[in-house]
Amino acid sequence: MPGNQPDVGDVYQVYRNATASPASVGNLVRPMACVAARPSDPVAWGAIARSSTDGRPNDGDVASAVQPALGLEKEGHWSLRWLHSVLKEKTGTSACEYKGSLVDPERSAVINLYRNRLKQT
Amino acid sequence: MDLGSDRSGGGVGAALTAHESLSPGWVWSLTWDGAELGHALIARVFPDFVLAWPASYEPHEFVSPSFTDRDSEGTPIALWPTRETGIGTHLLSEPVSRVLSDSDIRRIAAGLDGDTAPDVDWVDQPAPEGFDEDFVLRWAEACFNDGRPLGAHELFLDERRLKAKGGSARGLAQTLGLDPETTRAIFRGEVAVSAEQTATLAESLRCAPDDLVGTDPADALWRKLADPDFKAEVVEASVKSGLSESETRLAAARAAYALAARDDGHQRDAQKLHDALRRLYDHDD
Numbered sequence: 303m304p305g306n307q308p309d310v311g312d313v314y315q316v317y318r319n320a321t322a323s324p325a326s327v328g329n330l331v332r333p334m335a336c337v338a339a340r341p342s343d344p345v346a347w348g349a350i351a352r353s354s355t356d357g358r359p360n361d362g363d364v365a366s367a368v369q370p371a372l373g374l375e376k377e378g379h380w381s382l383r384w385l386h387s388v389l390k391e392k393t394g395t396s397a398c399e400y401k402g403s404l405v406d407p408e409r410s411a412v413i414n415l416y417r418n419r420l421k422q423t
Numbered sequence: 424m425d426l427g428s429d430r431s432g433g434g435v436g437a438a439l440t441a442h443e444s445l446s447p448g449w450v451w452s453l454t455w456d457g458a459e460l461g462h463a464l465i466a467r468v469f470p471d472f473v474l475a476w477p478a479s480y481e482p483h484e485f486v487s488p489s490f491t492d493r494d495s496e497g498t499p500i501a502l503w504p505t506r507e508t509g510i511g512t513h514l515l516s517e518p519v520s521r522v523l524s525d526s527d528i529r530r531i532a533a534g535l536d537g538d539t540a541p542d543v544d545w546v547d548q549p550a551p552e553g554f555d556e557d558f559v560l561r562w563a564e565a566c567f568n569d570g571r572p573l574g575a576h577e578l579f580l581d582e583r584r585l586k587a588k589g590g591s592a593r594g595l596a597q598t599l600g601l602d603p604e605t606t607r608a609i610f611r612g613e614v615a616v617s618a619e620q621t622a623t624l625a626e627s628l629r630c631a632p633d634d635l636v637g638t639d640p641a642d643a644l645w646r647k648l649a650d651p652d653f654k655a656e657v658v659e660a661s662v663k664s665g666l667s668e669s670e671t672r673l674a675a676a677r678a679a680y681a682l683a684a685r686d687d688g689h690q691r692d693a694q695k696l697h698d699a700l701r702r703l704y705d706h707d708d
Contacts, residue, residue, distance in 0.1 A: 340505060345556070346506070348507070361469050382472075384509055389560075422467070
């Protein structure tokens with residue numbers, strides 16, 4: 303949602319300086335989906351990033367089709383490899399722009415990927 | 424926290440191989456390119472990355488929203504489960520101690536996912552100004568460390584895709600004016616092609632450049648080299664060769680791939696990686 307408190311399933315385009323130092327990140331901007339809203343945490347929420355080049359379907363990554371309305375211009379995968387925290391103070395600004403929300407079945411698949419992340423297969 | 428029968432491990436300084444301790448509940452030290460990045464507790468292990476909770480032995484970092492526990496030596500440690508992150512195994516340096524059981528990790532995470540505070544010793548001390556933001560950025564940086572040199576995302580011809588578009592080694596040589604050795608190396612994916620070469624080839628085959636390229640064929644060996652069992656050797660090769668850690672890993676994976684393509688496939692990948700690392704600095708070999 304607009305504002306700095308995302309809902310689970312919301313998609314943001316996060317510029318690298320909102321999550322990390324510019325020197326360490328290959329892409330200027332990454333799509334990220336909220337998987338842990340953490341409403342009682344004033345600092346950060348949990349996100350998994352979507353990669354169009356580094357999918358790990360054998361590890362359970364969720365395939366994601368092209369969705370220009372969400373800023374997803376290439377096919378890709380939502381991946382636990384890129385699970386990390388995003389600052390709430392940046393959320394909703396130009397550094398972390400709200401793009402919309404995932405819809406089912408992709409939304410449910412991403413949430414399940416996160417909620418089952420610690421279960422050994 | 425009572426680990427009960429689930430508790431195991433040898434404690435700080437114990438002689439352990441990486442694989443014995445590459446499991447949930449273990450705290451590892453993280454390093455990259457000679458720099459210490461801190462500690463993290465492994466929450467789950469995947470083939471080339473782990474989900475981890477940031478951890479700290481530094482008393483001044485025992486601040487909210489962490490909780491404290493003790494490692495197997497009784498040393499206090501702070502853990503940040505709400506800052507869980509993916510970490511490439513190439514950052515894992517040394518196992519330090521087992522702190523939590525697998526079941527405790529899942530119980531704590533399940534509570535937090537329901538936004539209820541699990542029954543652990545949460546730290547009341549608020550973080551000093553700026554600490555939270557720096558902490559989040561530092562761990563996001565560790566997450567996005569993919570171990571590759573910046574700008575190293577080179578193009579490699581995909582033999583299968585090239586042939587599907589009517590390409591061949593002979594056509595490759597003629598179109599790009601290559602000698603046989605270079606042609607063979609590019610065709611096998613041992614050597615990268617430039618964007619200009621790819622465009623020229625694509626034009627001759629009447630297709631898009633993206634139709635001809637694929638992932639780095641040495642990527643599987645790069646990922647194998649990310650196994651913490653190789654970390655000490657990689658660091659040694661990096662120091663002795665003068666290459667950065669990312670350059671060391673890429674050079675060794677490429678060299679091992681070239682060897683694998685010439686003889687017995689993947690049967691001796693680990694040995695090829697050991698040999699390739701040593702040859703980065705031992706030029707008499």
